Amino acid sequence: MSSLGQTHSIKNADTVDGKHATTTPTASSIPVAVSGTTIASGWIPALEYVSGAGTVADNSVARFNLTSGKSIQPSNVLIQDSGDMYAGSYIVANNGLNYEVTLGADATHGSIRIGKLSGSSGRSPLIDFHANGTAYADGRIVVSGGAAGAHYGGNLNIKAATTIIDGTIVYKTRNTGVWSTYASTVTGYTTAPSLTLTYCTIGNICYIAAGIVDGSNSNSTSLTFGLPIAATQPINYITTGYSIDNGVIKDSPMGYINISGSTATCYRSFYQNGWTNTSRKALFFQGFFYSIS
Numbered sequence: 297m298s299s300l301g302q303t304h305s306i307k308n309a310d311t312v313d314g315k316h317a318t319t320t321p322t323a324s325s326i327p328v329a330v331s332g333t334t335i336a337s338g339w340i341p342a343l344e345y346v347s348g349a350g351t352v353a354d355n356s357v358a359r360f361n362l363t364s365g366k367s368i369q370p371s372n373v374l375i376q377d378s379g380d381m382y383a384g385s386y387i388v389a390n391n392g393l394n395y396e397v398t399l400g401a402d403a404t405h406g407s408i409r410i411g412k413l414s415g416s417s418g419r420s421p422l423i424d425f426h427a428n429g430t431a432y433a434d435g436r437i438v439v440s441g442g443a444a445g446a447h448y449g450g451n452l453n454i455k456a457a458t459t460i461i462d463g464t465i466v467y468k469t470r471n472t473g474v475w476s477t478y479a480s481t482v483t484g485y486t487t488a489p490s491l492t493l494t495y496c497t498i499g500n501i502c503y504i505a506a507g508i509v510d511g512s513n514s515n516s517t518s519l520t521f522g523l524p525i526a527a528t529q530p531i532n533y534i535t536t537g538y539s540i541d542n543g544v545i546k547d548s549p550m551g552y553i554n555i556s557g558s559t560a561t562c563y564r565s566f567y568q569n570g571w572t573n574t575s576r577k578a579l580f581f582q583g584f585f586y587s588i589s
Contacts, residue, residue, distance in 0.1 A: 540576055
């Protein structure tokens with residue numbers, strides 16, 4: 297038979313030009329449909345479905361190249377087998393309305409930048425620590441000074457016209473700028489009077505508010521009370537309150553307190569004048585402060 301100027305020899309029903317027709321993929325054979333219009337997969341040559349990538353870095357995330365949807369290219373974003381993800385520079389999330397979240401680093405800085413990029417209103421950046429759907433998880437900022445785990449090795453700078461903290465600042469396990477009370481132990485009496493000190497700490501300073509040590513049965517020429525936090529350096533204070541010794545108010549309103557370690561030693565007047573070991577003795581003192589670790 298002939299078609300379009302070519303002549304073909306059909307010897308029998310399954311042979312054309314000496315080529316055997318079969319449903320099984322066989323060299324030098326003619327494919328025949330298994331059923332309907334379907335032929336066995338072995339008749340289809342292996343195809344390369346990835347185009348344009350070239351040589352890529354292992355674990356690199358693929359990106360489309362241009363707009364055809366048929367060609368890809370590598371990226372600087374890597375996802376390791378462990379699940380860790382790395383970016384060549386910054387990871388930026390932007391909702392198209394000039395709000396941006398940026399995580400990353402350059403040659404000299406690590407950064408978390410959150411906020412609105414431009415515009416005259418609504419520019420209130422937030423950093424929100426939130427984990428596992430609960431507001432009770434701890435957030436942490438660690439300044440390591442360049443070595444992993446080397447806490448306190450660098451400085452944390454906060455620059456703002458006004459810094460507002462809605463909560464308690466804790467400095468080395470101590471609440472900062474918050475008034476607290478301390479049940480102090482008093483010595484120098486047959487029956488020690490109660491003394492509750494009101495104090496607060498700011499950094500390495502402990503401030504004790506004004507108070508009264510007052511008991512009716514002195515049995516010693518000394519008078520001491522315990523401090524809520526030990527002092528790092530001894531210090532002496534002349535109080536502007538007044539003292540009572542042996543039931544008599546002293547004429548000079550100048551009590552005297554020596555701070556050393558966890559103990560405040562009180563005197564009835566300057567300098568280190570002791571008490572009478574009988575009757576009422578008391579010291580009305582003004583607030584004082586001392587250094588702590």
